[in-house]
Amino acid sequence: MINPFHFLKKVWLTIDIPCAAVFLSAAIGAVLLNFSGANPLDAYGALFQGSFGGMSALGRTLEKATPLIFSGLAVAFAFKAGLFNIGTQGQLLFGALAAAVAGFGLAGMPGWLHAPLALLIGAFAGGIYSAVQGALKAYTGSHEVITGIMLNYVAINLTDYLTNGPLKDDTPGNIIARTPLVMETSWLHRIGSFPVGFGLALIASLVVWWFLERTTFGFEISTVGHNSHAASYAGMNVKLIIVWTMLLSGILAGFGGAVETLGVVHRYQPGFNIGLGFEGITIALLGKTHPVGVVLAALLVGAMKAGSSQMQFHAGVDKAIIDVILALILFFVAADVLIRKILRRRETKGEKVLFSTGWSK
């Protein structure tokens, strides 16, 4: 029997520090806005109006949050095995491009098949690319952060080449490097103002949670993350687990790219997906690598991104203030020592979460 009071108290104890961090960062942001001659109330008002004021604003928020949930889950998933998947960006690009190719290449398919198939192709493109990184890590010992950064640049160059060469949109008069529009049968539509992709993202986070918390393989992954020597002593195949973890993490990233292509951009165009993968790192850290935390963090960042145009337009405040506030939030969440002093709360047992394990393992 769950005591509702205890449950609420537990929920509050998990979210009190992030909430305090958000308020503190908003306050510092307000000081900065005031200092540079803008009215903080106007700015925050416009930001809120643009992200939650009305159905279309809310839809925009959800749309912005969708790829962030996927890339955040990808990074968080790899963190569970002590792996820092900085290559999310490249995997997401490949996912987006592969989904676009499936979207305009596979003609004459019914909508119920075309969209899911294009999504899966995108997801696997990301997964395979990530598995390469995992295999390099597991079998040659080259560090995943370095191979990740390198493969990001390879992905950027390769997708640039493909969209400017073999896969270029050949509509007469087009000089932009981009693929043709994907067919409408592969689009992810909106139901009212609710984007279908966001629903998929929620399902994905549920699946990730279930996988990590309720399956043997999920348990093995976190064991490798906590102590790979112990895991190998217990008879787990650490190398294989590393490859699988990277594969699954890349699938999540590829999904994110595919959803962005099929649901928002409707083609692959270099530059449209830049940053979505890197932001996944922020989202995963902000959400403390928990799937629910990732969704909440992505919603927060998505809302700030969605409302920032309105803020720039109505309050005349440059969008970049969003990044400043985001960095502050991340700082205060991480430096919870500072906030604990204000809230007068001690650290409870098991509250520390594992991020990366440095370079050495």
Add this chain to the structure above:
Amino acid sequence: MFQKYINSRCGIVRGLSFLVLLVILWSYFYDSAITEAVLASALRQSTPLALGALCGLMGERSGVINIGIEGQMLLSAFVGFLVSVWTGNLLFAVLTGVATGAVIGLLLAFMSVSLRIDQILGGTVINILGFGLTGYFYQVGLNTKGKLQSISLGPLQDIPLLGPVLFNNPPITYLTLVLVLVVHYVLFHTHWGLRTRAVGEHPRAVDTLGINVFLMRYTNVVLGGAIAGLAGSFLTLEAVGSFERGMTNGRGFVALAVMIFGKWTPIGSWGAALLFGLAIALQTQLQFGGQTIPHQFIGMLPYLLTVVVLAGFVGRARPPAAVGTPYTKE
């Protein structure tokens, strides 16, 4: 016998350098002007990477991971640029750029040494902060009255091939070459360097000997930050002469790779930086000349090469043992 060469990493690195050298000589006889231009550009492109790698390795040798190099460079580039616009004094501008890097280094040290935050997270905070602050305070249409000019070293400049490439450069490029040697000397031939490396390997043991672990880490991260600040100043005050949003363009991250490629040593990192610089210079050259290879393939070559080399030959690059773990005094 062949197998022996494959297995010895040194052999491969030497073979690779020899090959690069041959190609350079061949192209020099083919078209000397372009070869000189490409090599000179390679050296300049490698400068921010080498400086960034020096920043990274000073932190890591003392046990602090710094993935915030990108943000450090960007903020210093911005501040240095603004000061140059306001005062018109380039030397002063470079110094403020360096100071900015050091201050951000102090912030990183505070986060990872005193607050004991996850160090990857601390670096990410700095990166986002860098993009945010420079973006927010960015103003369109600011221009400096000039940038750092090349200084030619007299008669040395007339040596064919080497002269125009090595001895006719702007000051920060020269300074980088000096810094590589200085950091190498300090790290491997002084008491200070020995202590720094020891703090990065086994802080507890160093602490028992009465050396202040926190102070060592603070100093190294701050000095590293100053070097990253120099890299930032290079971008706005020497290379381009103006500031653009996000103009570091991932150099801070590539610098990290350069550092690991160079196995956490200044000289090795410098070599790796040169390799990357050469590829960037070639890519630019190919984009302008009429060529048959798409420039993207040349562009991704160094990155692919890094992956291959890391996988086969430098796979077991060993980082300092205590890197990434905050120290707690008992």
